[in-house]
Amino acid sequence: MGSLRVAGLAWAAAASPEWGVRRSRRCCRGVPLARPRAAAASLGAGQLRVGTEHGWLWDCRSGGARDYAREMEVAVRIVQVACTLCQRVQDSLLRPGPDAGGGGRVHAKLDRSPVTVADWGVQATVSWLLSSSFHDENISIVAEEDDETLSSSDGATLLESVVEAVNGCLVEAPNYGLRSPEKDLGAHDVIQAIRKCSSTGGPKGRFWVLDPVDGTLGFVRGDQYAIALALIEDGEVILGVLGCPNYPMKKEWLNYHQKYYRLMSKVAPPPLGSWNKGCVMYAQKGCGQAWMQPLVHDFGKLNWHHPREIQVSSISDPISATFCEPVEKANSSHSFTAGLAQSVGLRNQPLRVYSMVKYAAIARGDAEIFMKFARAGYKEKIWDHAAGVVIIKEAGGVVTDAGGHPLDFSRGVYLEGLDRGIIACSGALLHRRILDAVDASWNSSTL
Numbered sequence: 001m002g003s004l005r006v007a008g009l010a011w012a013a014a015a016s017p018e019w020g021v022r023r024s025r026r027c028c029r030g031v032p033l034a035r036p037r038a039a040a041a042s043l044g045a046g047q048l049r050v051g052t053e054h055g056w057l058w059d060c061r062s063g064g065a066r067d068y069a070r071e072m073e074v075a076v077r078i079v080q081v082a083c084t085l086c087q088r089v090q091d092s093l094l095r096p097g098p099d100a101g102g103g104g105r106v107h108a109k110l111d112r113s114p115v116t117v118a119d120w121g122v123q124a125t126v127s128w129l130l131s132s133s134f135h136d137e138n139i140s141i142v143a144e145e146d147d148e149t150l151s152s153s154d155g156a157t158l159l160e161s162v163v164e165a166v167n168g169c170l171v172e173a174p175n176y177g178l179r180s181p182e183k184d185l186g187a188h189d190v191i192q193a194i195r196k197c198s199s200t201g202g203p204k205g206r207f208w209v210l211d212p213v214d215g216t217l218g219f220v221r222g223d224q225y226a227i228a229l230a231l232i233e234d235g236e237v238i239l240g241v242l243g244c245p246n247y248p249m250k251k252e253w254l255n256y257h258q259k260y261y262r263l264m265s266k267v268a269p270p271p272l273g274s275w276n277k278g279c280v281m282y283a284q285k286g287c288g289q290a291w292m293q294p295l296v297h298d299f300g301k302l303n304w305h306h307p308r309e310i311q312v313s314s315i316s317d318p319i320s321a322t323f324c325e326p327v328e329k330a331n332s333s334h335s336f337t338a339g340l341a342q343s344v345g346l347r348n349q350p351l352r353v354y355s356m357v358k359y360a361a362i363a364r365g366d367a368e369i370f371m372k373f374a375r376a377g378y379k380e381k382i383w384d385h386a387a388g389v390v391i392i393k394e395a396g397g398v399v400t401d402a403g404g405h406p407l408d409f410s411r412g413v414y415l416e417g418l419d420r421g422i423i424a425c426s427g428a429l430l431h432r433r434i435l436d437a438v439d440a441s442w443n444s445s446t447l
């Protein structure tokens with residue numbers, strides 16, 4: 001918990017541009033409609049159960065950009081639903097009690113990384129909702145989790161907890177304009193939904209990419225995590241949606257979040273929905289805009305929560321710039337990035353934040369640089385980056401590997417051919433300086 005609090009406080013103290021100020025860097029092309037319109041018009045009759053009263057529609061009007069309105073709508077709604085599942089499981093993890101059950105425990109995978117009911121629960125929920133929303137049993141999904149532990153002989157209790165979390169979440173899907181199952185899913189249905197996410201990606205065709213809980217370590221520590229859903233077509237990330245349940249619309253509100261968790265054992269939790277402590281960001285390739293909406297617990301109320309356009313920071317002077325990086329040294333070399341920071345002239349303390357919330361932070365201008373340099377031999381997975389990359393790019397930023405090449409999502413589950421590390425910046429100038437600094441110091445590094 002220590003590092004998260006330090007990271008969060010440092011974060012909250014950093015300067016941020018005022019919300020609502022639209023910078024004139026680019027003209028306005030994609031438009032989230034401020035007022036609802038008939039959902040059925042673009043979603044196709046029968047695709048969603050509810051119509052206008054839940055109608056909030058994505059509409060990227062960029063010339064030449066294909067219309068992915070239906071996919072975007074469904075993806076945003078699904079991520080909103082998935083966020084509620086995570087919030088409940090996180091609360092039960094942090095408030096272990098007699099009613100916490102199997103949901104209140106953290107499990108270890110073979111590589112000793114943590115996994116919880118939320119990771120499996122979100123994967124099953126998203127898988128089921130994607131199939132049902134698109135009427136496609138064979139929808140192609142690449143995702144992080146598998147069903148091995150749940151299907152094992154001693155996984156029955158855990159599976160029960162996952163099934164309960166999934167049903168508790170799916171029953172609320174109609175609040176988000178999505179279908180819920182006619183009757184509760186059984187253990188077999190949940191296993192099938194998880195198993196369905198075993199596509200392996202590749203250069204051709206369309207598939208969804210899901211990290212059900214990114215930053216599971218942050219999740220179990222009551223800190224930042226993200227639900228990341230992206231759509232890839234012929235190797236290109238087309239849509240990205242990032243649910244960030246503990247990342248408030250305004251970064252100043254992070255302080256409140258921390259206070260709540262500090263006092264958690266003493267105070268009753270706020271009822272779900274009463275507290276806008278999270279947000280969902282989304283973007284479509286080629287639209288030239290990215291958007292953020294609050295986490296909601298009834299999509300019908302979204303028409304009074306207008307989505308906000310997000311943009312990267314306009315800071316290009318390293319003296320004022322802030323970089324973020326993974327919390328865990330095991331995931332990215334802190335000493336290497338410290339050396340880079342010094343040589344580029346970055347003076348602010350790094351913001352160490354769990355999960356793809358780092359991408360979210362760059363996209364909305366809370367920080368300027370994100371760097372990740374994993375140890376030699378570690379292969380980055382597409383679900384850890386796809387959604388974040390398209391959101392940063394459409395918000396005006398730059399994301400490449402350390403050789404300046406775009407990340408390649410066309411070669412299966414891994415970002416094959418990644419040169420050294422990942423660098424995301426708010427602008428080309430800072431990006432160039434970091435790339436040059438990497439080149440200058442790489443040979444003497446121990447990575």
Ligand SMILES: Nc1ncnc2c1ncn2[C@@H]1O[C@H](COP(=O)(O)OS(=O)(=O)O)[C@@H](OP(=O)(O)O)[C@H]1O
Nearest residue numbers: 213214215216217326327328331353354355374378
């Ligand atoms: N050894 C190693 N090196 C680099 N990256 C690794 C490594 N092991 C795991 N992972 C992946 O990192 C994901 C979490 O990244 P974060 O940026 O959140 O890291 S940190 O927890 O803040 O340190 C994490 O995603 P989740 O498993 O979804 O949490 C992993 O996919």
Ligand SMILES: [Mg+2]
Nearest residue numbers: 211214215384
């Ligand atoms: Mg991840």
Ligand SMILES: [Mg+2]
Nearest residue numbers: 144211213214
């Ligand atoms: Mg994950």
Ligand SMILES: [Mg+2]
Nearest residue numbers: 113114144216
């Ligand atoms: Mg994991």
